[in-house]
Amino acid sequence: MAVVEALLLQLVDVGLPTKESFITHTVKQLLYARTATALTAPFCCTGREKRWYQEFYTTHSQRLQAREAAREAYPGLNRDEVRDWLMRLKGEMVNFYGVPPQRTYYMHELNFYLDKETREVKYHRMFPGPPVKSPGSKDAISVLFTLGADGEVGPGMIIFPRMVIPERLFESLRQVPGGKEWVLGSSANGWLTGDCVLEFVSDVFVPWLRKRAIRFPAALFSSECISGVSVAPAAAHFMAQGVQLIPVPREVAGVLSPVEWMMGYRLRWHWGRVVKEWSDGHDVKPLLEEHFAPFIISYLTNKAVPTKVTEKFAKFGICPFDPQAMFHFLLKYHAMSKAEKTRMLNERV
Structure with a gap:
């Protein structure tokens, strides 16, 4: 030990x-x-x-x-701040749609640690955080993807900390079912940048919607910060393409994200078990960067059970959009005792 x-x-x-x-x-x-x-x-x-x-x-x-x-604790939102945010959101959505949207997605970010020496991918709850808060943080592999209220995992983007992406990483993406909907990118340290988010929505997500003949406009919920960078400045650009970006305050983004409830929690708290289960089934150990795309895509796809996803979107007041349900869920969650939250967390796995 x-x-x-x-x-x-x-x-x-x-x-x-x-x-x-x-x-x-x-x-x-x-x-x-x-x-x-x-x-x-x-x-x-x-x-x-x-x-x-x-x-x-x-x-x-x-x-x-x-x-x-x-350690610095993030300040929470009080009841009045939550209510004000929801009322502004309700007005914005009605003004854009005329009626609350029926086609709704949640954009979510996952971050992993890449060991420079072994090229092994790891995931820790104690991940040092975006370079904005931790300038000396280690290399990351970042994943940005969407989850629809109908339970479908949409397209995704995987960012590696490389100047040039080797062919073996593209090959691993081509071999996995559903890999055609995903793209690979790069940044200096593997964190998502503002340009990455713009490119993902404009060049990957919107074409994916059109390919499926999805009627516009579409609502895209997301944490207000991706890799420590605010997504709010991109809202007008997305609006012109028929996508309304809905930034969720970071203090409540984890609570309201269906992805966090259904996928992120298990990765965070049971990483070793998840990797071992996948590795045993594919005769691969350790989890190197060339194995990462098949691993993460299959994991997300398997966890996105349509009935459960739809249930979470409705419970959180996201789809169908119900600000009152969202408000009461947040109040209920933050009023829970530690033991009650622990039981709820265990139900996610």
């Missing part, structure tokens, strides 16, 4: 929360990712897990407490 503890301390330094749930789940991820045989629990029981965490925290208390003091 000495090696695992050393890795944990490095991850704490780049943003991993020091609470017991985060630390113990990360231990499981690290061990699962390196296990060649059948999955076994790292701890024999809950009591042993708690004792190990207490020993770990006591041993490294000074370092952990220093990191806790340095």
Whole structure:
């Protein structure tokens, strides 16, 4: 466990929360990712897990407490701010459509860590964050894609931290079912830029809608920040193409994203298990960058069960658009106790 503890301390330094749930789940991820045989629990029981965490925290208390003091918490939206945002949103949507839209999509971003030496792809909840907040953060692989209210995973874009993308990455994309709907791109460090978002919507998403004879206009929900860059300035450009971009305040974007509920949570908390299941089925280990496109596309497609996706869009008040339902869901979620939120999280997997 000495090696695992050393890795944990490095991850704490780049943003991993020091609470017991985060630390113990990360231990499981690290061990699962390196296990060649059948999955076994790292701890024999809950009591042993708690004792190990207490020993770990006591041993490294000074370092952990220093990191806790340095962490910045995002301010939440209060009830009045949420209500004001929803009322503005309702007016904007009615003005654009005349009636609430029926064709609705959610654009979501996923970020992964790429080891420069081994070219292995990893995913950690403690990911250091966009270069805007962490200028020295490590190379990333970023994924931008859409999920429709009908349950269909739309087109996607994968950004690699390369100047030139090698042919083997394009070949891996061509071999996966549904890969024709995806494109590969590059940036200096693998993070999405404002230009990436513009190109994705204009050159990938809109043509994809037209190919399917989708009636315009279409509503496209998204977090107000993609890789730390505001998407709001692009709204007018998208509007001219028949797509209304609806930026969701980042304080509530994770709660209102159907993608986060159905896909992101499992990746974040069960990365080692997810990778092992896919690797065993494809006889591939470790997960290198040339395996990433088949892995992520198949994962997203398999998790997008149409009935469940439609249920989430409706529950969150996204489609059909219902600002009152959205408001009450946010109030209910933020009023939940930690135990209630934990139970809800476990239902996502």
